[in-house]
Amino acid sequence: MPEIRPLSASLQRTAIEELNEVPDRLDADIATLRTWIKQQPHLRSRSDDQFLVAFLRGCKFSLEKAKAKLDKYYTLRTLYPEFYTISDVDSKRTHELLRLGVALRLPIPLHDNGPRIIYVRPGCYAADKYSFEEIIAIGHGLTGITLYNDDYAVIHGFLFVLDFSNYTPAHMVQMTPSTAKKMSVFGQDAMPVRDKGRHMINTNAVFELSFNAIRSILPTKEQNRISVHGSNLESLYAHIPQKYLPAHLGGEQGTIEELIQHHLNVFTEHREFLIDETNYGVDEKLRPAGQQYDYNSIFGVDGSFRKLNFD
Structure with a gap:
């Protein structure tokens, strides 16, 4: 059995009906995502059951979507720490x-x-x-x-x-x-x-x-x-x-x-948890070729509203 909190009957029903969760398959789904993480040379990610099941549930158990979100989660936190981390x-x-x-x-x-x-x-x-x-x-x-x-x-x-x-x-x-x-x-x-x-x-x-x-x-x-x-x-x-x-x-x-x-x-x-968060992220030098995210282009130049007239 996966090491995660048991859900209430109501939450479990929603997870099954809306998020495509199959309780008997949780172990295998989590293990598959964890194996993928270990295969990514650039990615330092938490890999315990409770953390990974959150990404699977949030992506309606689409493994490919969970991979993409997990990678971007740590990529953004690494590239722009002043905006995404403590x-x-x-x-x-x-x-x-x-x-x-x-x-x-x-x-x-x-x-x-x-x-x-x-x-x-x-x-x-x-x-x-x-x-x-x-x-x-x-x-x-x-x-x-x-x-x-x-x-x-x-x-x-x-x-x-x-x-x-x-x-x-x-x-x-x-x-x-x-x-x-x-x-x-x-x-x-x-x-x-x-x-x-x-x-x-x-x-x-x-x-x-x-x-x-x-x-x-x-x-x-x-x-x-x-x-x-x-x-x-x-x-x-x-x-x-x-x-x-x-x-x-x-x-x-x-x-x-x-x-x-x-x-x-x-x-x-959760002080210790938050301190431990600094151990996770990405190393872009180790990311496989062709998998980079050009976030500087996406975010563009940082303009402002300073020239607007508020009278």
Whole structure:
């Protein structure tokens, strides 16, 4: 038997019906993926059962898709560590960024057994003190913990609520087209977790300006997953029942302070895991010929919105 957490009856049913999982074949599927990893001279990857089954489930047990995502997961983290990894788990700066609580995982999934809800506050930090790259690196760096520990996310996916309260022009200029592309590519090509939608609330004129500029570079599929509700929470409640939101939005998922503390506790509990993450990646000098990814071309020149008039 594979060394993975047993799923609840509901999650196991979804894994079988929606992700093509065959429980009796799990050992063989995981072993096949592990063998492939060992055959890749350029790839240093985790290879334990729990990690590999996350990629298989996220790719609906298509071995070729799982291989591609796993390779890109480590390739992006190696090529752009400042954007996709936590460089120093114990640094004061890292803990400051964590305490900001920009992206918070809510404890109860949608409908109790559905997608994991992530509450994001893009305007909650001082843009003159922290860069967006620093902010997003924390989230990307914690993805490994999610793949290991969150069966709801792996099987049902992520559902994002982005609250643009206090979002300013200073935040907007940090969201360059290249940055948006890096976020999109990682989510679409490297993460074995389904995107179940993005709901934008408390939006303002600054958000509209940046959103209209960025949206056009996103894949059509990703654009169609976005819903903008403005300040109309009733519109949001039609998609996410009120009880599944944080307390200040009328829900039962805890206060911001409680959610941040939980976030910090998870980080602390997995300190050794996060330190160990630095041992994995790719060595492009050892990659077989013809298998390179030209991400510099994909991401392009890093422009910004600094020349726009906000009057």
